[in-house]
Amino acid sequence: MVLVHLGVSGGLEPLFGCSDKDIQLPANATVRTAITWVRDNLLNGDTEHQFMIDNQIRPGILVLYNDADCELVGMDQALQDRDSLSFISTIHGG
Template identity: 45%
Template structure:
């Protein structure tokens, strides 16, 4: 494992996986740089931007809102609500699991 990368597991559910390129895989193992271009530690905000640029295929407005996720998407970091971890400021660690679940459903 390289000291200049961080490996995280990312999972999509509740329909968020349908925004990804086919075959709409729910689980992804990502290797990200440990720091961004400005030298800041890679955090969940960086991950959201990475997902926007590299994984989303369509209707990114259903996933992102500015530099965060849109309201109605639950984010879990290691099975805990990301609000308890500092939301987008949470610095990613090797082996972290980040789950994005849409809580919005039609009816």
């Protein structure tokens, strides 16, 4: 098992019911498997469509792995103990 710190901000907090949380994932977890685990285990109610579309993170949600954009790091990046994974909405109402 690996312990990963999950951060949520930019208006996504109601989907998860928190702004940060430590989660335990299997030892062979990647960013991609962590996102699936988060979707299946942490989202409140029927909110998946606000987080993912067709098994992809919704446009407008930035995914950071240890403060680096996952589009640069890669979704198959293996997670290590004490890594951080953050979801930040870049779309705000006003």
